Amino acid sequence: MDDDRQQTLLTALGTEYFALQGARGQTASEMTGRAALYLATVSSTLIALGFVAGDRSAFVPFAAAVLPSLLILGEFTFIRLVAASIEDLRYLYAIQQIRSYYRSLVPAGLGFFADITIVTRAMGMSQSSLNVVYTAGGMIAAINSILAGIGIALILRDAGLVIAIAASCGAITALVIYRLHLRWALGRYAAGLAAPAQHSAA
DSSP: OHHHHHHHHHHHHHHHHHHHHHHHHHHHHHHHHHHHHHHHHHHHHHHHHHHHTTOHHHHHHHHHHHHHHHHHHHHHHHHHHHHHHHHHHHHHHHHHHHHHHHHHHOGGGGGGSOOHHHHHHHTTOSSOGGGGGGSHHHHHHHHHHHHHHHHHHHHHHHTTOOHHHHHHHHHHHHHHHHHHHHHHHHHHHHHHHHHHHHHHHO
16 A cells, blocks of 8 residues: 555656646746847837937937836836746746655665756755846846936936936936845745745745
8 A cells, every 4th residue: 555655646746747847838938928028129119219319309209108118018027027937946946846855765866866956056046146137037127227227317318417427327227226126036036935945944
C-alpha cells in the first residue's frame, strides 16, 4: 500500500511540475507581449512627434495628448509586469520544491540535479535588491520615467525657461520617478515572495 501511495504521489508531482512549467511559459509570453506592445507604442509616438516637431502649433497639443496617454499605458504595463514576475517566481519556487523532493529520493542520483541554490540565484531569486533593475518591469519603469521627465522639460521650456534648466529639471524628475517605481516594485516583491518562504520555513 505504501508503494502505491508513493507512486501516486510521484505521478501527482510530475503532473504538477509540468503544469507549473506551462504556467511559467504563459506568464513569460504575457510579459513579452505587454512589453512589446508598450515599446511599439512608444516608438510609433516618437516617430509621430518627429513629424510634427517643426510646427509648434501642432506639436504642443499633440504632445499634450499623447504623452499622458503613454504614461498611463506605461504605468499599467509596469504594474502588471511586476505582478506577473512575482507569479513567475512563485511558480519557479514551487518547481524547485518538487525538484528538491526528487533529489531526496535517491541520494545516488543527486548528480543529475542542479543545486537548488545555484538555480534560484540564476533565475533572479538572490537577496540582491538590484535584481529589480534588470526585470522587464524595471525596463518599463525606466522608459516611463524618462517620458515623464521629457514631459516636464517640455512644459518648463514652453513656460520660458532656458533649455539647460528645463532639461535638468526633467532629468531630476525622471530619476525621482524611477526610484519611486523601484521602491514600489521591491515592496511588492518582498510581500509577494514572503508567503512561499514562510511556508517553507514552517
